[in-house]
Amino acid sequence: MGSTRAKRQPARVLDSNNAEALNADRSSALEENVQAIKRWEKAILLARSKAEQVSDWIVCTAGSGPVLVLHVVWFAAWVIMNVDLIRGIRPFDRFPFPFLTMTVSLEAIFLALFVLASQNRLARQADKRSHLDLQVDLLAEREMTAVLQLLQDIASHLEVRTSVTPEQLRDLMKQTDLRRLTDRMDELAAPTAVDDPL
Secondary structure, three states: OHHHHHHHHHHHHHHHHHHHHHHHHHHHHHHHHHHHHHHHHHHHHHOOOHHHHHHHHHHHHHOOHHHHHHHHHHHHHHHHHOOOOOOOOOOOOOOOOHHHHHHHHHHHHHHHHHHHHHHHHHHHHHHHHHHHHHHHHHHHHHHHHHHHHHHHHHHHHOOOOOOOOHHHHHHHHOOOOHHHHHHHHHHHHOOOOOOOOO
């Protein structure tokens, strides 16, 4: 009885060692992926032109809390100074505050242009990411097809009965026809007569 326990004990130690090694491999693979993404993101940030860097800085700064507070103080001070509430200060932009309106309009126009420039850069970056995702997905699909073929070959060589029929395997092992798939997605996304109110 003691000998069977002794035999089982090393197996548990080996299993825990294998689990630790597997977890270490997973964490190292995860760390490699995180570092690769960080390097890619940093390369994208460093590749920005000076104009894009300035645009991103302006958009980031304009969207911050201190700038909001500054605008509230600025508008309040402007209005108070120009409605004769403070003695000794002569109004320079009387109601309806045409100079303030023009200044704020110009600020809004330029800020909108900076936001659009920043959004265009982010959209290009998102397109690159989606293309990368598509490439990785296609590579994974191709690898899974190869794995299914290998598993089918191993199962048939060992004469193992499987719950998956050969027809199902053949269907899964077919290479995905991207054009047919995108056409089908377009058909599904197209509005139907029921959806169209006209």
